[in-house]
Amino acid sequence: MTTIGLIGAGHIGSQIARLAVANGYDVVISNSRGPETLSGLVAELGSKARAVTVVEVARAGDIVVVTIPLKNYRTVPVEPLAGKIVIDTNNYYPQRDGHIPELDNESTTTAELLQQHLPASKIVKAFNHIYAAELTTHGQPAGTKNRRGLVIAGDDQDAKATVTKLLDQFGFDTVDAGPLKEGWRIQRDTPGYGPRRTAEELRRDLAAAKRYKDR
Ligand SMILES: NC(=O)c1ccc[n+]([C@@H]2O[C@H](COP(=O)([O-])OP(=O)(O)OC[C@H]3O[C@@H](n4cnc5c(N)ncnc54)[C@H](OP(=O)(O)O)[C@@H]3O)[C@@H](O)[C@H]2O)c1
Numbered sequence: 756m757t758t759i760g761l762i763g764a765g766h767i768g769s770q771i772a773r774l775a776v777a778n779g780y781d782v783v784i785s786n787s788r789g790p791e792t793l794s795g796l797v798a799e800l801g802s803k804a805r806a807v808t809v810v811e812v813a814r815a816g817d818i819v820v821v822t823i824p825l826k827n828y829r830t831v832p833v834e835p836l837a838g839k840i841v842i843d844t845n846n847y848y849p850q851r852d853g854h855i856p857e858l859d860n861e862s863t864t865t866a867e868l869l870q871q872h873l874p875a876s877k878i879v880k881a882f883n884h885i886y887a888a889e890l891t892t893h894g895q896p897a898g899t900k901n902r903r904g905l906v907i908a909g910d911d912q913d914a915k916a917t918v919t920k921l922l923d924q925f926g927f928d929t930v931d932a933g934p935l936k937e938g939w940r941i942q943r944d945t946p947g948y949g950p951r952r953t954a955e956e957l958r959r960d961l962a963a964a965k966r967y968k969d970r
Pocket residue numbers: 762763764765766767768785786787788789809822823824825827830831844845846847882883884885886887888
C-alpha cells in the first residue's frame with residue numbers, strides 16, 4: 756500500500772490529504788507546529804491518516820508532497836527523502852517569501868531550487884496552478900469530456916508517470932511541460948496559472964507563456 760506524505764497541512768496539503776484518503780491511500784501529514792495541532796484535520800480524514808513530525812513524514816511517505824511557503828524549502832529533510840518522488844506545489848510570492856534573486860532573474864525555477872536542496876530525490880512539479888478548494892470539486896472521471904487538466908514538470912520520466920497516474924485517480928488529465936526547468940511556463944502570472952483549463956487549452960497556455968522580462 757502506498758503512503759502519501761504531506762509536508763505542509765494548509766490549504767493545499769489538507770486538500771491533497773482528502774483526495775489521497777478518498778482514493779484509498781494511507782496518509783501521513785505534518786506542519787511546522789507539530790502533530791498535536793493537526794488533531795481536527797486527522798479526525799476528519801479518518802483512520803487512514805496520521806499526523807506526525809516532518810521528519811517522520813519524510814521517512815514514512817512513499818510519495819511526499821512539499822506544500823509549504825517557498826521561503827521555508829531549505830527546512831525540508833534531505834536524507835530520508837533520497838530516492839523518493841517528491842511533489843512540489845510551491846509558488847514564489849516575493850511579498851510572502853522575500854526576494855530570491857535567482858527567481859527574480861529567472862535563472863532557475865521554484866522546483867529546481869527544491870531539486871538542488873534534495874539532490875537524490877525525484878522532484879515533480881504539480882498542483883501549483885489550481886486553487887486549493889478546486890482540488891476536491893473539479894476532479895472528474897477519466898474520459899469525461901472537457902475534463903480539467905493539470906501541468907507537471909520533472910526530470911525523471913518514471914516519477915512523472917507515477918504522478919500522472921495519481922492525478923488521474925484524483926480526477927485530472929495531465930499535461931507534461933517537460934523538464935523541471937520548463938516549470939516557469941506555469942508559474943505565477945502565466946496564462947494557465949489559476950483558471951480551469953482542459954489539457955488541450957493548457958498546452959496552448961504553456962506555449963504562450965512569457966518570461967517576466969518579456970512582458
Ligand atoms: N492556496 C492555494 O490555492 C495554492 C494553490 C497552488 C499552490 N499553492 C502553493 O502551495 C504552497 C502551500 O500553499 P498553502 O496555500 O497550502 O499554504 P498555507 O495554507 O499557508 O499552509 C502552509 C502549510 O505549511 C506548513 N509549514 C510552513 N512552514 C513549514 C515548514 N518549514 N515545515 C513544515 N511545514 C511547514 C504550515 O504549518 P503551520 O501552520 O504549522 O506553520 C501550513 O500547514 C505555497 O507555496 C503556495 O504558494 C497554493
